[in-house]
Amino acid sequence: MSFDILNSNIPTINSAIKDKKISHRELVDFYIKRAKKYSKLNSYINIMEQEALEKVTNMDPDLSANEIIKGIPVSLKDIFLMKGHKTTCASKILSDHVATYDSTVASRLQNKGAVVIGKNNMDEFAMGSSNEHSFYGPALNPWDESRVPGGSSGGSAVSVSAGLCQISYGTDTGGSVRLPASYTGICSLKPTYGRVSRYGVIAFASSLDQPGPMARNIEDLAIAFDAVSGHDPNDSNTSSLPPSNIYKGLKNIEPCTLGVPYELLSDGIDKDVVKCFESSLEIFKKAGYVIKDIKLPHAKHSLDAYYIISTGEASSNLARYDGIRYGYRTSNISGLKDLYENSRSEGFGTEVKRRIALGTFVLSAGYYDAYFVKAAKVRRLIRQDFDNAFSSCSAILLPTAPTTAFKIGEKLADPMTMYLSDVLTVPVNLAAIPAMSIPCGFDSKSLPIGMQIIGKHFDEMTLFNLAYFMQRQRPELFNRVSVK
Numbered sequence: 017m018s019f020d021i022l023n024s025n026i027p028t029i030n031s032a033i034k035d036k037k038i039s040h041r042e043l044v045d046f047y048i049k050r051a052k053k054y055s056k057l058n059s060y061i062n063i064m065e066q067e068a069l070e071k072v073t074n075m076d077p078d079l080s081a082n083e084i085i086k087g088i089p090v091s092l093k094d095i096f097l098m099k100g101h102k103t104t105c106a107s108k109i110l111s112d113h114v115a116t117y118d119s120t121v122a123s124r125l126q127n128k129g130a131v132v133i134g135k136n137n138m139d140e141f142a143m144g145s146s147n148e149h150s151f152y153g154p155a156l157n158p159w160d161e162s163r164v165p166g167g168s169s170g171g172s173a174v175s176v177s178a179g180l181c182q183i184s185y186g187t188d189t190g191g192s193v194r195l196p197a198s199y200t201g202i203c204s205l206k207p208t209y210g211r212v213s214r215y216g217v218i219a220f221a222s223s224l225d226q227p228g229p230m231a232r233n234i235e236d237l238a239i240a241f242d243a244v245s246g247h248d249p250n251d252s253n254t255s256s257l258p259p260s261n262i263y264k265g266l267k268n269i270e271p272c273t274l275g276v277p278y279e280l281l282s283d284g285i286d287k288d289v290v291k292c293f294e295s296s297l298e299i300f301k302k303a304g305y306v307i308k309d310i311k312l313p314h315a316k317h318s319l320d321a322y323y324i325i326s327t328g329e330a331s332s333n334l335a336r337y338d339g340i341r342y343g344y345r346t347s348n349i350s351g352l353k354d355l356y357e358n359s360r361s362e363g364f365g366t367e368v369k370r371r372i373a374l375g376t377f378v379l380s381a382g383y384y385d386a387y388f389v390k391a392a393k394v395r396r397l398i399r400q401d402f403d404n405a406f407s408s409c410s411a412i413l414l415p416t417a418p419t420t421a422f423k424i425g426e427k428l429a430d431p432m433t434m435y436l437s438d439v440l441t442v443p444v445n446l447a448a449i450p451a452m453s454i455p456c457g458f459d460s461k462s463l464p465i466g467m468q469i470i471g472k473h474f475d476e477m478t479l480f481n482l483a484y485f486m487q488r489q490r491p492e493l494f495n496r497v498s499v500k
């Protein structure tokens with residue numbers, strides 16, 4: 017096969033299929049073979065080889081205009097339910113759980129003909145920033161296997177970065193599609209809360225959770241987003257806006273004003289990260305964009321508010337894993353209390369237990385007002401900060417993470433340092449606005465660095481157009497595959 021799949025976006029692949037340079041079956045086979053070849057990266061918990069190949073055998077190569085994602089190999093974080101398939105959330109407690117229905121993301125993709133080739137590794141219940149909190153062991157960063165790929169959608173990021181699928185979907189509660197995209201040199205989108213359905217996505221913190229696509233280039237990211245966005249009667253928090261139509265709308269836009277909250281760049285951000293970020297600002301400036309210093313006065317409280325709200329919601333959501341309804345059940349039972357206690361103690365990992373303990377505390381009588389209600393008020397202030405900032409700029413730019421990928425084990429002993437990895441991503445989730453992470457360069461160790469483009473509610477189009485501009489300015493940073 018002479019056609020170069022790895023360096024092609026979905027539209028180019030579709031043309032190659034139409035011209036019979038490659039078949040759908042060859043495409044799916046190519047990615048599955050790579051996924052197996054690079055199994056040591058631990059990107060997949062489960063590869064659905066037979067089912068995927070059967071789906072594309074004899075698939076019609078003539079694609080109509082709305083069949084843009086038909087036959088495209090996709091991977092899903094193992095948090096999305098797929099009927100008849102294991103969905104583990106990388107937890108021992110769900111390690112034998114077979115989903116009884118499809119998540120909306122999985123059903124929309126499959127209805128459009130996309131081929132799910134496997135389920136990706138992740139931090140247990142999406143709690144983590146490194147993919148080290150997985151019952152199946154850490155996924156490895158393909159740029160340097162001694163380092164983490166970021167979390168919690170680490171396996172999805174690895175599958176895209178290493179070319180083990182065309183696109184993937186993760187979820188982002190506090191940064192989980194953006195942080196791993198930044199650490200592995202790819203693009204990802206955390207849509208506006210309510211743009212993509214959470215139905216059939218195992219819940220972590222329901223007021224923050226949002227599924228989002230990951231891809232090696234902006235066209236694929238747009239196509240992946242368009243395929244799943246839009247109202248869903250099964251998730252009453254989804255917006256009634258029509259599904260997005262980003263791919264067809266990608267265009268050159270007039271230079272506009274972009275906000276940068278410089279105050280957030282002063283503390284604890286790696287020099288290389290700041291340097292790369294600033295060189296991206298220069299590119300915008302040269303093209304006529306105005307870079308404006310903006311203030312987000314309450315953003316410094318984001319991590320505190322996030323770790324109260326998210327743990328509170330998680331402690332409630334995870335109460336359902338009781339050893340009775342479904343999931344792991346202990347064999348160490350001498351009474352009902354033991355059944356609950358031992359199933360949960362043996363079934364959950366350390367980080368999940370830490371979050372449940374913290375969340376139960378902040379919701380308990382006497383502390384609820386002092387912690388949870390106060391955090392909810394801080395959240396409102398953060399959202400207002402963004403609303404105010406957007407009155408004088410079209411989008412906001414920030415690095416995605418304070419550092420590049422760190423060593424496996426480096427931050428495990430001290431959860432606080434791990435939590436700090438999310439300092440630049442969580443404000444976005446609290447404000448429920450969209451943000452994208454795109455590659456913006458490499459550090460002195462040749463590890464990828466990402467930058468965020470943050471937008472107004474439901475203004476994903478502007479983010480895509482800005483990212484598209486960057487892709488044209490610096491094509492060498494996009495469509496990069498981290499392993500041969």
Ligand code: GLN
Pocket residue numbers: 142143144145167168187188189190191192193220326438
């Ligand atoms: N790292 C953050 C946490 O552990 C965010 C995780 C996420 O977005 N799912 O809570």
